[in-house]
Amino acid sequence: MINIQSPLDAYNASRLNRHKNNLSAVQELLELDDSTLGMIVSKIRSFQVAVPSWALGTGGTRFGRFPKGGEPRNLEEKIEDAGLIHQLTQATDAISLHIPWDIPEDPSALRSLLNEHGLKIDAVNSNTFQDQPGQPLSYKFGSLCHADKAVRQQAIDHNIEVVGHGVALGSTMLSVWLSDGSNFPGQQNFRKAYQRTLESLREIYRAMPSSWTMLVEYKPFEPNFYSTVIPDWGTSLRISEACGDRAHVLVDLGHHLPNTNIEQIVARLLHLGRLGGFHFNGSHYGDDDLTTGAIKPYQLFLIFNELVAGANDPAVKNPAVAYMIDASHNVKDPLEDLMQSLENIWAAYAKALLVDAVALDNAQEENDVVRAELILQRAFQADVRPLLAEARLLSGGSLDPVDFFRTINYRGKVIQQRGKEAVATGL
Numbered sequence: 562m563i564n565i566q567s568p569l570d571a572y573n574a575s576r577l578n579r580h581k582n583n584l585s586a587v588q589e590l591l592e593l594d595d596s597t598l599g600m601i602v603s604k605i606r607s608f609q610v611a612v613p614s615w616a617l618g619t620g621g622t623r624f625g626r627f628p629k630g631g632e633p634r635n636l637e638e639k640i641e642d643a644g645l646i647h648q649l650t651q652a653t654d655a656i657s658l659h660i661p662w663d664i665p666e667d668p669s670a671l672r673s674l675l676n677e678h679g680l681k682i683d684a685v686n687s688n689t690f691q692d693q694p695g696q697p698l699s700y701k702f703g704s705l706c707h708a709d710k711a712v713r714q715q716a717i718d719h720n721i722e723v724v725g726h727g728v729a730l731g732s733t734m735l736s737v738w739l740s741d742g743s744n745f746p747g748q749q750n751f752r753k754a755y756q757r758t759l760e761s762l763r764e765i766y767r768a769m770p771s772s773w774t775m776l777v778e779y780k781p782f783e784p785n786f787y788s789t790v791i792p793d794w795g796t797s798l799r800i801s802e803a804c805g806d807r808a809h810v811l812v813d814l815g816h817h818l819p820n821t822n823i824e825q826i827v828a829r830l831l832h833l834g835r836l837g838g839f840h841f842n843g844s845h846y847g848d849d850d851l852t853t854g855a856i857k858p859y860q861l862f863l864i865f866n867e868l869v870a871g872a873n874d875p876a877v878k879n880p881a882v883a884y885m886i887d888a889s890h891n892v893k894d895p896l897e898d899l900m901q902s903l904e905n906i907w908a909a910y911a912k913a914l915l916v917d918a919v920a921l922d923n924a925q926e927e928n929d930v931v932r933a934e935l936i937l938q939r940a941f942q943a944d945v946r947p948l949l950a951e952a953r954l955l956s957g958g959s960l961d962p963v964d965f966f967r968t969i970n971y972r973g974k975v976i977q978q979r980g981k982e983a984v985a986t987g988l
């Protein structure tokens with residue numbers, strides 16, 4: 562573990578005056594009194610997003626992978642990297658694990674390591690989209706939907722095993738994404754595939770402890786290109802309802818066809834009380850796994866506007882939403898990328914907090930289209946960076962995480978420790 566406290570203090574001290582000036586300028590520009598400013602900063606500070614263990618190494622495509630070196634070689638090193646990101650950003654107090662990539666060898670030692678870094682385990686993710694070495698039956702033609710009951714049972718047992726690992730680490734959420742589907746018309750019976758998937762998920766649901774939640778993720782295409790068994794939020798919703806009160810829909814921003822109105826899906830699920838989780842990423846075409854907010858920051862803001870509006874509406878009875886990043890890159894330093902994502906998520910949230918909800922409601926009721934749109938745009942266009950920096954500073958983080966990360970040469974140090982060829986487990 563690299564101790565960075567004293568360089569961090571010195572870094573912040575050297576930038577403190579400039580930061581305070583920026584903060585007062587923004588406070589004046591946005592016409593925020595001290596108590597509103599304090600309320601917004603405190604809400605930002607408590608908004609935490611889990612990082613995925615699989616994003617701590619370089620991602621790749623089927624065409625290749627270009628690692629930077631120094632990638633975490635095991636779960637302990639992944640926690641070390643996640644701990645650093647949390648220390649600098651103060652925005653990610655949890656890590657989401659993928660089994661079997663992250664099977665903990667010593668759960669109690671791992672729990673104390675997590676504690677040391679101020680981290681906890683978020684959702685655990687099952688993996689039935691790949692065959693693992695030594696696995697008796699193949700998922701080539703599906704897992705929970707498979708025509709052969711023995712394959713379905715193997716996939717069910719895997720999910721139950723994942724829950725067991727999660728229990729040992731203090732998690733309370735199972736996140737299920739299936740690659741199940743078909744590539745060619747006629748390959749799969751849509752109704753049978755759905756029915757088998759539903760029955761399999763119900764069996765997994767019944768095996769979870771009563772304190773656990775199941776998150777059902779949907780995706781319209783890839784790796785199957787003709788059909789997927791759970792392609793959309795409607796199917797996820799129906800499955801969740803059929804499983805029970807503790808099954809909810811997980812929205813992954815990249816799991817939509819281009820130009821889908823995701824903010825409306827979010828509003829609908831909140832209304833129905835079934836929005837369980839979020840996977841943040843950025844997307845231009847589909848599941849691009851780019852940095853959150855890199856391509857469509859306005860859409861990200863509009864999504865947060867629905868989340869904030871839902872949280873403030875007493876009629877909305879949605880459970881707490883689990884926020885996670887799900888991204889994986891080929892060209893950036895993975896830690897810098899995650900810090901950028903966290904900054905963009907906080908920015909979208911802060912802007913949504915600036916929306917004048919009462920004025921917006923009035924404009925909507927009066928059909929004043931221009932005023933309604935301007936209320937949203939005024940909040941979106943606000944420069945909230947000093948508010949985010951203040952939130953990080955008060956929590957003990959860095960005024961500028963990516964810049965500080967480069968200043969201490971963390972990547973160079975872990976390349977020395979872990980090697981140039983170190984490759985993270987997983988994808």
Ligand SMILES: [Mn+2]
Pocket residue numbers: 738778813840887
């Ligand atoms: Mn996802």
